[in-house]
Amino acid sequence: MAEAERITGTPESEPGSGADSEPGSEGGRPAEPEQKAARGKRRIVALLLVAAFVYLLDLGSKLIVVEKLEHHAPVQIIGTLLQFEVIRNRGAAFSIGEALTIFLTIIAATVIVVIARIARKLYSLPWAFALGLLLGGAFGNLTDRIFRSPGVFEGAVVDFIAPAHFAVFNLADSAIVCGGFLIVILSFRGLDPDGTIHKD
Numbered sequence: 765m766a767e768a769e770r771i772t773g774t775p776e777s778e779p780g781s782g783a784d785s786e787p788g789s790e791g792g793r794p795a796e797p798e799q800k801a802a803r804g805k806r807r808i809v810a811l812l813l814v815a816a817f818v819y820l821l822d823l824g825s826k827l828i829v830v831e832k833l834e835h836h837a838p839v840q841i842i843g844t845l846l847q848f849e850v851i852r853n854r855g856a857a858f859s860i861g862e863a864l865t866i867f868l869t870i871i872a873a874t875v876i877v878v879i880a881r882i883a884r885k886l887y888s889l890p891w892a893f894a895l896g897l898l899l900g901g902a903f904g905n906l907t908d909r910i911f912r913s914p915g916v917f918e919g920a921v922v923d924f925i926a927p928a929h930f931a932v933f934n935l936a937d938s939a940i941v942c943g944g945f946l947i948v949i950l951s952f953r954g955l956d957p958d959g960t961i962h963k964d
Contacts, residue, residue: 804887811883811892811899818900822936823907826922838926845928852912852920853932869909869917875902887959890950895957897943904936 829850833839838849879899886892905921912919923932954961 800887804885807886807889807892808883810889811879811886811896814893814896815900815903818897818936818939819903819907822900822904822934822939825924825935826904826908829924830922833924847926848924849926849932850922850924851932853923854918854920869906872902872906872909875899876906882957885958888950888955888957890946890955891957894943894946894950897939897946901936901939901943904934904939 829848833848834850836850838847840847876899879895879902882891882895886895908921909919910916912922914920921934921936923934923937925934925938926932954963956962
């Protein structure tokens with residue numbers, strides 16, 4: 765049979781010939797746009813998972829310390845070098861700008877919108893991790909701004925991590941700082957959110 769097909773010129777299916785290729789693929793491999801879209805979805809999922817972890821960790825820690833530690837003496841973790849002491853902060857991270865609560869709320873909401881826009885072209889895993897830290901931290905403090913007293917969009921953020929000779933902060937602040945620091949490193953190395961590397 766093979767000899768007859770050779771004589772009549774009937775082609776046999778060979779690896780890479782394309783005879784068994786899936787529709788919309790080339791040589792049996794998915795088309796490049798499909799690969800890129802799938803990679804982008806995985807990066808967005810990674811961003812959301814990091815953000816959800818940070819948000820839930822921040823929210824849970826605040827609920828616990830408010831219930832157990834507020835209106836009590838500071839709890840020493842490492843002597844006086846590190847204590848847990850609950851304060852209500854109407855300013856930004858590390859108690860900066862306490863007279864600008866509404867503006868800080870608007871800034872936090874703007875950061876979330878910007879991250880959502882960047883995520884549409886996100887193909888870099890390190891960027892997904894960095895933006896996830898920022899998003900989770902921003903949502904954590906924004907939740908306090910909206911739902912805590914004295915009122916909607918004017919709420920005081922719960923801070924409780926009190927190192928010696930430093931401002932009191934929370935886990936959301938830490939995530940925001942770490943995310944921002946990571947973005948600076950990625951930008952310095954020339955890695956863009958879409959996964960491309962540029963050189964100045």
